[in-house]
Amino acid sequence: MTATDHVQAPAPAQGGAARKRAKDRAVRPTVYILKKLVSLVVTLFVASLAVFFSRFLVPGDPARFLLRGRSPKPEALEEITRQFGLDKPAWEQYLNWLGGILQGDWGRSLTYRQDVSDVLLGRLPTTLQLVALAAVFITVLGLFAGIVASLNKGFGDRFILITLTAAGAVPPFVAAIALVALFSVGLGWFPSFGSGDGGWDRIWHLTLPALALGITYIAMVARVTRSSMNEQLLREHVEVATSRGLTRGSVVARHVLRNALGPILTVSGVLVAGLLVSSAIIERTFGLSGIGQLLVQSIDRLDFAVVQAIVMVVVAAFVLVNTVVDLIQPLIDPRIAAGTESR
Amino acid sequence: MSQLLNIEDFTLGFPDRPPLLDSVSLHVNDGEAVALVGESGSGKSLTTRAALGLFPGGSEFSGTVSVQGLDTLTANKQRLMELRRGHASMIFQDPRAGINPVRTVGDFLTETLLRFDGLSRAEATERAVKQLEQVGLRRAKELMDQHPHQLSGGMLQRVMIAAALLNSPDLLLCDEPTTALDVTTQSGIVRLLREEQQSRGMGMLFITHDLNLAASMCERVYVLRRGTVVEHGPTQTVFQMPQQDYTRQLVEATPIIELGEVPAVEASAAPPLLQVSGLSKTYQLPRGDVITALDNAGFSLPEGGSLGVVGESGSGKSTLARLVVALETATVGELTLHGVPRPRRPLKAAERKVLAKDVQIVFQDPYLSLDPRIPVGNAVADVFRLHQRQGRKQAKASAAELLGRVGIGPDRFDARPRALSGGQRQRVALAKALAARPRLLVLDEATSALDVSVQAQVLELVEELRDQFGLTILFVTHDLAVVSRLCSELIVMHQGRIVEQGPTARILEDPGDGYTRNLIASRPRPLWDAEPVTA
Numbered sequence: 001m002t003a004t005d006h007v008q009a010p011a012p013a014q015g016g017a018a019r020k021r022a023k024d025r026a027v028r029p030t031v032y033i034l035k036k037l038v039s040l041v042v043t044l045f046v047a048s049l050a051v052f053f054s055r056f057l058v059p060g061d062p063a064r065f066l067l068r069g070r071s072p073k074p075e076a077l078e079e080i081t082r083q084f085g086l087d088k089p090a091w092e093q094y095l096n097w098l099g100g101i102l103q104g105d106w107g108r109s110l111t112y113r114q115d116v117s118d119v120l121l122g123r124l125p126t127t128l129q130l131v132a133l134a135a136v137f138i139t140v141l142g143l144f145a146g147i148v149a150s151l152n153k154g155f156g157d158r159f160i161l162i163t164l165t166a167a168g169a170v171p172p173f174v175a176a177i178a179l180v181a182l183f184s185v186g187l188g189w190f191p192s193f194g195s196g197d198g199g200w201d202r203i204w205h206l207t208l209p210a211l212a213l214g215i216t217y218i219a220m221v222a223r224v225t226r227s228s229m230n231e232q233l234l235r236e237h238v239e240v241a242t243s244r245g246l247t248r249g250s251v252v253a254r255h256v257l258r259n260a261l262g263p264i265l266t267v268s269g270v271l272v273a274g275l276l277v278s279s280a281i282i283e284r285t286f287g288l289s290g291i292g293q294l295l296v297q298s299i300d301r302l303d304f305a306v307v308q309a310i311v312m313v314v315v316a317a318f319v320l321v322n323t324v325v326d327l328i329q330p331l332i333d334p335r336i337a338a339g340t341e342s343r
Numbered sequence: 344m345s346q347l348l349n350i351e352d353f354t355l356g357f358p359d360r361p362p363l364l365d366s367v368s369l370h371v372n373d374g375e376a377v378a379l380v381g382e383s384g385s386g387k388s389l390t391t392r393a394a395l396g397l398f399p400g401g402s403e404f405s406g407t408v409s410v411q412g413l414d415t416l417t418a419n420k421q422r423l424m425e426l427r428r429g430h431a432s433m434i435f436q437d438p439r440a441g442i443n444p445v446r447t448v449g450d451f452l453t454e455t456l457l458r459f460d461g462l463s464r465a466e467a468t469e470r471a472v473k474q475l476e477q478v479g480l481r482r483a484k485e486l487m488d489q490h491p492h493q494l495s496g497g498m499l500q501r502v503m504i505a506a507a508l509l510n511s512p513d514l515l516l517c518d519e520p521t522t523a524l525d526v527t528t529q530s531g532i533v534r535l536l537r538e539e540q541q542s543r544g545m546g547m548l549f550i551t552h553d554l555n556l557a558a559s560m561c562e563r564v565y566v567l568r569r570g571t572v573v574e575h576g577p578t579q580t581v582f583q584m585p586q587q588d589y590t591r592q593l594v595e596a597t598p599i600i601e602l603g604e605v606p607a608v609e610a611s612a613a614p615p616l617l618q619v620s621g622l623s624k625t626y627q628l629p630r631g632d633v634i635t636a637l638d639n640a641g642f643s644l645p646e647g648g649s650l651g652v653v654g655e656s657g658s659g660k661s662t663l664a665r666l667v668v669a670l671e672t673a674t675v676g677e678l679t680l681h682g683v684p685r686p687r688r689p690l691k692a693a694e695r696k697v698l699a700k701d702v703q704i705v706f707q708d709p710y711l712s713l714d715p716r717i718p719v720g721n722a723v724a725d726v727f728r729l730h731q732r733q734g735r736k737q738a739k740a741s742a743a744e745l746l747g748r749v750g751i752g753p754d755r756f757d758a759r760p761r762a763l764s765g766g767q768r769q770r771v772a773l774a775k776a777l778a779a780r781p782r783l784l785v786l787d788e789a790t791s792a793l794d795v796s797v798q799a800q801v802l803e804l805v806e807e808l809r810d811q812f813g814l815t816i817l818f819v820t821h822d823l824a825v826v827s828r829l830c831s832e833l834i835v836m837h838q839g840r841i842v843e844q845g846p847t848a849r850i851l852e853d854p855g856d857g858y859t860r861n862l863i864a865s866r867p868r869p870l871w872d873a874e875p876v877t878a
Contacts, residue, residue, distance in 0.1 A: 240503075242427075243435075245429075246454065250454075
């Protein structure tokens, strides 16, 4: 036999099975995506149940709150109760609420006497911009610190690790105060209050809040990046790549970082929830009018419609981001789609 | 002939520790195939990697390692990378670990071409496809878009070889390129490597622990032991007339099939200890596929007999072993042990204890099968206490005696497995199994992870113990030579089915099944054996 003798073709008996497998391969991604989408919808539905019915566990009658402690005539109370649909059975209220959401109607805010969607839309952009900017800081600084730590064993690694541990232990409001003290009071580089007027001014205003918000997460992402890369660096395929004459940069980018992305992405997805929640504190500290601050106020004032809407938005954002992460994972590591992650 | 690779007085080690390599000198000429053999820890891989300028971090080294006149110990990064890209390539042991699993085969092959040789994507792809076809892969174009997990181990190793040959290197370094593969796959890869080396006139340094393989590939050989070259010369001379004791031991320890040495079948009137009929095991996959790991197996093993089960990965041999020791439950079929039929459900704890007294198993990897926290003496004593109902003191004494019998001295009694070598650990595992005084001992690839010299010791020990205790042995392995030495009867398995069974000597001499013939023919033959290859 010669060098070109071909590797055995599958026996004819297996031909059918092979064809079936080929068909499976084409179908599998679609099935995978559908499964993820279905689980997204189911999760949102369950979340909506929890969000809506948790209201009934909280003491206090929203209609009474509306009257601000005045002792109302029973008719007036009844009138308000009917006006907000609070007299109907719980399940009917839920269906109305859910139906409304699906049509873009989130109900009326009890305090603002406005549609909830209007209240939200006024505040949402600030929070989204804040979170987006924080996400940029987290990605850039977190990845950078992690990569540098992983590639510089010894002093560099230890220094970054200690810094990260310290940074990870700082609560956002402390970080906020420290950053304000240093950069706006001390150096005067950034403003300490307000959200600016769009464009660069907005980014300029949001820099400190975003940093304060992101600092804990930067530490977490950096740690995951570092350990994930360290694990990959020991893999044989990295040595093979080096032995083939690739530059250090190519090896790190194409074979170490690329393979380390999976865990980094998973952790980042989970962090999103924390970001949205912590933003309430940061918004308060920096006097930004975002949904975080709105949430805190609304809980204070028993403005259930707004609280429900915000919680739903946060839950939806969280579930959506994680679904996207799940959908991206197979592109990063094709073994996940095949369901054979072993070896 | 010029010297392609020249290593002189190469010493490598970590500060404050004895050197890992001590004054290693070897050379490879143009167009010459040279083997570097040695056991684990002998420094084979370190030596070879040095030829590409790959050194473990923090190590100190001296001497010269020159490839085509370039000293890799002192060369700058740029020169080293040029060397790796164009002049010397390396093939690694495990292609599954060595090819980035998240990138396509095409990406793996073309990355250096695109990045450093300035080829366009189309040119690089064309060249890669051509190379894949040359190493014997069909549908090369489709392969380019596939990921490593979609290919078999043998195919992947061909991909790795194709990648190594892409830039027509002058020196090919092979680090145990077939150790992770099945025997029949190995023979194809070995043939391919030999042909490529011959037709391209490449110099080749072939690392292996398998002397038979070295003899089938290379004209010259270096024997490495604990970082020093103990012997070198033409392969035939070194293997047939070894000058050094170590080489002699190594040659003697290497298992070969000697038909005269195969234990004969003893006609015994004893009732079968283990009787198996129609035994099958299937696994249901989540997506509806059914995998048949074992299909309609039937055999019987008389008391005091020894049965070898041979097959490649995926042949169902381990499933069979696990069924016998009740780690798995059969889907259909009967398994009768000592006249007691095995219920077709997972055993209850009490039943398992009763069974464990009669049947014990020794697994492949002693690094994984011993609890790292339990001192080995206690591990063995625990078995005595459990199965022989001995008191603490008595169990300790029995354990010490048994460990002594397998060659573990009393000073090792309190050692944790971590402090023992691989061979010592496997002997402890064996002692643990024997402490239950089983009738049937199942060895599942029990010597495969060990060095040849250690394997020889363990095999000897098993033979000795078998005679002493009158054990019945079921030996599961991929290695025909090992079986031929220990087992009088043989089962050959392929894809879950028993394709052939009978006396070992008969099967080896006159195999009846095509697969068995293939298996026997796949064993590496020395170059000086002019026997024509019959496949």
